[in-house]
Amino acid sequence: MHALDKWLRNNSISRKTFSTKLNISIATLSRYLSGNRIPKQEIMQRIIYLTDGKINPSNFYIIKNNNSSSSFKNYKNDHLLGIENLKEDEISSLLNRADEIIKENRLEPKVNQKYNGKTLVNLFFEDSTRTKTSFELAAKRLGIDVINMQIETSSIRKGESLLDTAMTLNAMQPDILVIRHSLSGTPHLLANKVNCGVINAGDGQHEHPTQALLDALAIRRRKKQIKGLKIAICGDIAHSRVARSNIKLLITMGAKVNLIAPSTLMAEGLSYYGANTFSNFKEGLNDVDIVMILRLQRERMQGSYIPSAKEYFKFYGLDREKLSFAKSDALVMHPGPINRGVEIDSELADDINRTLILEQVELGVAIRMSVIEHLIHNLEFKK
Numbered sequence: 001m002h003a004l005d006k007w008l009r010n011n012s013i014s015r016k017t018f019s020t021k022l023n024i025s026i027a028t029l030s031r032y033l034s035g036n037r038i039p040k041q042e043i044m045q046r047i048i049y050l051t052d053g054k055i056n057p058s059n060f061y062i063i064k065n066n067n068s069s070s071s072f073k074n075y076k077n078d079h080l081l082g083i084e085n086l087k088e089d090e091i092s093s094l095l096n097r098a099d100e101i102i103k104e105n106r107l108e109p110k111v112n113q114k115y116n117g118k119t120l121v122n123l124f125f126e127d128s129t130r131t132k133t134s135f136e137l138a139a140k141r142l143g144i145d146v147i148n149m150q151i152e153t154s155s156i157r158k159g160e161s162l163l164d165t166a167m168t169l170n171a172m173q174p175d176i177l178v179i180r181h182s183l184s185g186t187p188h189l190l191a192n193k194v195n196c197g198v199i200n201a202g203d204g205q206h207e208h209p210t211q212a213l214l215d216a217l218a219i220r221r222r223k224k225q226i227k228g229l230k231i232a233i234c235g236d237i238a239h240s241r242v243a244r245s246n247i248k249l250l251i252t253m254g255a256k257v258n259l260i261a262p263s264t265l266m267a268e269g270l271s272y273y274g275a276n277t278f279s280n281f282k283e284g285l286n287d288v289d290i291v292m293i294l295r296l297q298r299e300r301m302q303g304s305y306i307p308s309a310k311e312y313f314k315f316y317g318l319d320r321e322k323l324s325f326a327k328s329d330a331l332v333m334h335p336g337p338i339n340r341g342v343e344i345d346s347e348l349a350d351d352i353n354r355t356l357i358l359e360q361v362e363l364g365v366a367i368r369m370s371v372i373e374h375l376i377h378n379l380e381f382k383k
């Protein structure tokens with residue numbers, strides 16, 4: 001929190017009252033407090049006078065390379081619960097900021113003082129390596145403290161204990177709560193109970209918005225724009241939250257989406273969003289720019305959906321032969337973790353000229369930094 005904000009709080013003075021005393025708008029005061037603008041000399045002197053010298057020029061700094069608050073204006077939510085209901089300009093705002101962050105990061109991997117004192121809690125009720133680490137790294141790059149809650153999945157009793165957890169966390173006053181849970185809708189439930197920003201890091205088979213955003217960023221950086229592209233999502237669509245978030249995002253951004261899966265792993269209702277469904281790889285990959293491969297999510301399968309992994313690979317595993325049905329410059333993506341020889345050929349998975357798998361991981365940090373910045377900005381703005 002900015003020293004002046006703290007002083008105002010300790011003295012029970014609102015930003016509005018203080019800005020009136022300075023004869024400036026509340027928006028201008030907010031710009032000083034978020035490091036986007038330095039007060040002019042005469043205003044600075046008035047601040048020193050009004051705060052008895054407690055607040056002085058050393059408390060004001062411009063955050064280098066920081067984008068003006070205007071780039072945040074299109075995303076107005078306090079949470080990121082899903083891609084459903086997001087509009088094109090909201091998605092673009094999250095992607096644009098991530099692009100800037102990538103530039104800044106590569107040049108200067110230093111923490112950003114602006115977010116010092118903020119806290120992010122990682123609350124993962126399901127296993128995760130890359131997503132949890134990615135959120136942790138994103139927060140740390142922004143100078144935010146991270147708490148990784150240790151959760152024994154077996155000890156969680158749904159419903160009641162979830163709300164108990166929410167109330168306990170709320171009492172710790174975090175700024176951002178990142179949640180992954182096997183039950184769809186859990187982040188939405190918690191968002192109604194806590195005062196902080198909530199980010200859905202995957203809820204059951206429902207949504208995984210930051211994955212879809214990082215995938216979109218990867219596509220946009222390689223193919224310049226998403227609009228007009230033809231993108232195939234292949235594999236275990238039925239159990240995939242990644243597929244659901246991606247379908248919504250890609251169609252909102254103007255891409256054509258083909259879903260390719262055996263009938264047992266195709267989800268009903270997704271054509272509602274405008275996706276075309278195929279059970280044949282050759283037909284589904286025709287003229288495609290991007291091939292997105294999904295993992296067989298065995299942990300979510302009750303019963304047998306495929307004859308065997310070997311059989312699955314023969315018909316639905318991506319290898320060079322099947323990839324040749326797509327455009328000659330088509331790129332392959334996978335959210336990870338990959339099962340080599342099940343949904344993707346091992347040698348193809350390692351071909352960095354054709355696959356974006358590692359790039360997706362790197363871009364994940366930038367996207368999560370962008371999302372965190374947007375939510376904190378919105379929460380601050382409302383104070």
Ligand code: NCD
Nearest residue numbers: 130131202208295335336337
């Ligand atoms: C995905 C997930 O957990 O939904 N992975 C991820 O976030 N990197 C996809 C998967 O587990 O297959």
